[in-house]
Amino acid sequence: MLRVTGLTKSYRSAGEDVAVLRGVDLTVATGESVALTGESGSGKSTLLHLIAGLDAADGGEIALADINVSGLNDAGRAELRRDRLGLVFQQFNLIPSLSVADNLVFQSRIAGRHDAAWHDELVERLGLKNLLRRYPEQLSGGQQQRVAIGRALAPKPLLLLADEPTGNLDEDTADEVLHLARDLVARTGCGFLMVTHSARLAATLDRQVNLHAGVIA
Template identity: 55%
Template sequence: MVLTVQDVTKSYSGADGDVPVLRGVSLSLDRGETLALTGESGSGKSTLLHLIGGLDTVDAGSIFIGGREITTLRDTDRAALRRSDVGVIFQQFNLIPSLTVQANIAFQARLAGTFDADHTARLSQALGLTDHSSKYPEALSGGQQQRVAIARTLAARPKLVLADEPTGNLDESTAADVLDQMLALVRETGAALLMVTHSQTVARRMGRHVHLSQGHVV
């Protein structure tokens, strides 16, 4: 399994004490699989994604990526894991304004030591970014910036791709186009994909679907 989540719980401190967000969540994802994670606001979707990505720590339970338990790792080791095995696509794009499209796409792969010029060029071409390679993010549309964020993540060849509402800021037509390209590229690279989404249309495009409600998988 690329990803195994076992009985994970997470709470945050509130004015009236601890507020439970996740209550014993378990799921798994294998190489080449795609999984939609849905749920109402506050159900714990983004929290779970952040825990899997090593951006936060669990209260209890275990998370394994490629057979390695990440819940016992130090911050620096979790950061190293994100560089090598886990790619995260945020809704806000998080591109580096001072870098060109080409440099943004290569950035993560260079950090991970997995940069492959041919692979990066193929990603750029597949996502329609070749003609924009020398531009800076401010010169791109929202859809183009999202394509750059997707290409940057896949350029590092992660085993697991985590996507938090990656098409949420896009119009319907652009969102459908970006999703088509993203799923095709994930299939090509053999990565596992876990996508948080509010869209049932997007969820239906994924191989599997998990719904969170009040911190539980239902």
């Protein structure tokens, strides 16, 4: 469902081009969860950002279902993120001025893909029923990340991309949040690609891939 082929990306640093991705090949099948590991600075976030259309690659191809992501312009990539991708980051990134209820529906409403029954199921499964009137600053880290996962999955994306989603959580909370995410991903049948430094958490996903020296071995 996601197919990345020969992806390359360099950054210009101190007058020199530094190649970060040197021909990355990666697939994520429908319903599959994949952990992306690699040492610090190996380019994991760069790869995730390119797949999310937050930045453009220098070469290679990214295809998501029947969409040629690499061929999209800025507007097309923004549309892709809005309608087809769920994004979760380490810093939760909830909208501080909106209640939990409003944060939750934000993505599905702007994508025009709000589904009341699925929304209610997300609230139930993520244990958010009693938190709906609160604001992000009134939540723990684990609670905030549960809202962020609900927001990302509400429009039923094709692919959930997560960059160190449990990096700010203690071990027990990380386990609980990831368990919920895996369950919900299985329920929607979307693909799941997660960057993590934790071999323990990586092992709980269907498959692990390692980024090293600019390629996936």
